[in-house]
Amino acid sequence: MxxxxxxxxxxxxxxxxxxxxxxxxxxxxxxxxxxxxxxxxxxxxxxxxxxxxxxxxxxxxxxxxxxxxxxxxxxxxxxxxxxxxxxxxxxxxxxxxxxDMAMSLSKPHPDNPHSETGVKLGDEQFAVADKWESAGRLALVGIGVEPGLSDVFARYAADHLFSSIDELGTRDGANLTVDGYDFAPSFSIWTTIEECLNPPVIWEDGRWFTTEPFSEPEVFDFPEGIGPVECVNVEHEEVLLMPRWIETKRATFKYGLGNEFIEVLKTLHKLGLDSTEKVNVPSTVGGAPTVVPVSPRDVVAACLPNPATLGDKMHGKTCAGLWVTGIGLDGQPRSTYLYHVVDNDWSMQEYGHQCVVWQTAVNPVVALELLANGTWSGAGVLGPEAFDAVPFLELLTAYGSPWGQKELDPA
Structure with a gap:
């Protein structure tokens, strides 16, 4: 390879x-x-x-x-x-x-952006799936942590834990702090703005629809000492991937952003600083007056610290996981959270990289190893749900970063 x-x-x-x-x-x-x-x-x-x-x-x-x-x-x-x-x-x-670890971009519905889907995440890629399949070629899409590991969890739950699934609910939360910064995102602010301010997509009863950004707030209690974090709906690929391969009544993605982060994003949107459309900015650089076209979102990204450089200032843990509800193999109601937690101190000491980017990067490496040794194979545009989850989870554990499973009250 x-x-x-x-x-x-x-x-x-x-x-x-x-x-x-x-x-x-x-x-x-x-x-x-x-x-x-x-x-x-x-x-x-x-x-x-x-x-x-x-x-x-x-x-x-x-x-x-x-x-x-x-x-x-x-x-x-x-x-x-x-x-x-x-x-x-x-x-x-x-x-x-x-x-890839993220899919082709969406475009909101031109008339009803907060109720109907327009161009969905990944639509451009799935539109040519037949071409990839006919050529015997594989495009494995959404194989980061979210999407990626969360989708592997969905396959595992469907195959080994549940006889029927009511909801596949990706839940992401952390208790990370960054020394010396009041506001310092631990991941690309460009991507964060894109997924948080676009209309969130939900799958329910056989169809996709959209809602208002930051809708349906709930407090989710994350494991391994992270604790309760308020989570809200944001746009994310899992909701567009999981129902293609796994039967579920509902699929959601909720991100533990926190009130301060949400208010910052709302302010950026209100001021138009989330826009990717270039605006003309007067400049006198070099002496003569001129106009420089710049993207407001690129300016925001340039003003914030590079997340990759924050590792030695970060403390805490990040958790990616999937909350699955439905009927277990014993015929009884079941509620299970499958998760993966990475401690920043561990990832920095072991690899020299902060926990959020490390957790994202480890999953495509695992996937590539499974493809290289023939454990995974396929053709077309496929999500992680299309493959056997057990070899992936076993190899992730062998990499020194085990996953966890927590039973919740199904009531």
């Missing part, structure tokens, strides 16, 4: 640190628009199987050219979701298989 990793940011660098300890691949070319970022990620692992390259992730032809010249069998997308389609298309054109 020869891997082209597109993106050498926090998640991409953590991917390298995790993969460097495994022997299932022949080579990994780490590529980024900023060559120095790719070179830094390669230098950190100090492994001759890794090399650095420059790529323009917004250009399918740039991805295709690099995939061809590097002889990549698999293209791993580790950049934010606005670049999904060019990387996806470039991998196909180069004859390589493809993996």
């Amino acid at each position: 020869r891997i082209l990793l597109v993106g050498a940011g926090g998640v991409g660098s953590a991917f390298c640190a995790i993969a460097a300890r495994r022997d299932f691949f022949e080579s990994i070319v780490v590529a980024d628009y900023a060559l120095e970022s790719a070179e830094r990620a390669v230098a950190e692992v100090d492994d001759p199987r890794f090399s650095a390259a420059q790529v323009d992730a917004s250009s399918a032809s740039s991805v295709e050219d690099l995939a061809r010249t590097s002889g990549a069998t698999h293209v791993m997308n580790a950049v934010d979701p606005r670049f999904v389609m060019p990387i996806f298309e470039g991998a196909y054109a180069a004859g390589a298989d493809y993996l």
Whole structure:
């Protein structure tokens, strides 16, 4: 297996640190628009199987050219979701298989954005699933932690814990703090704005529909000392993936953001600072008055600290998991939370990467190892739910990061 990793940011660098300890691949070319970022990620692992390259992730032809010249069998997308389609298309054109951790972007319904879906997450990719399948090629989409591990949990629950499922409810929470910062997101603010301010999607009774952002608040008690966190609906891929392969009456995604974070996001939206449309900003740089087109969301991202650099200032744990309710194999009501917790102190000491990006990065490495040894195989555009969950969960545990299971009161 020869891997082209597109993106050498926090998640991409953590991917390298995790993969460097495994022997299932022949080579990994780490590529980024900023060559120095790719070179830094390669230098950190100090492994001759890794090399650095420059790529323009917004250009399918740039991805295709690099995939061809590097002889990549698999293209791993580790950049934010606005670049999904060019990387996806470039991998196909180069004859390589493809993996990502977030899917093609949505577009709200033009008239009823908070009740009807428009273009849904992943629609552009699923529209060409037949082409990938006919070519015998695999696009494994949504294989981060959420989506990704949460979807593996859904497959495991359906196969081994429940005879029928009422709800697949992804619940994400943390008790992380960052020294010296009142507001410092632990993940890409660009992606966070995208998923939190778009209309959340819910699956219920055989259809997808949307709601208002931050709807249906609930307090969920997270395990391993994290405790109660208020969670709200946000847009996320699990809701678009799980019902395609698993029978469930309802699918939701709720994120433990906290009131302060929600208010910041609402303010950004109110001021138009969440927009990706460029605005013209007067500038006198260089002496002569001019106008510079800038994206407000890119400005927000540039003003905040890089999440990948916050690891030594972070404290606490992050939890990704799936709350499943329905009827157990014994015919009785059941409520089970399947989860994965990572302690920042552990991930920093063991790998030198903060817990949120490490938890995201470990899952595609596990998936690639299963593909390399033939345990997982398939063709088309497939989510993690399409594969056997047990080998994945066993290998994740073997990587030194076990998952957990907690029974809740089904009443």
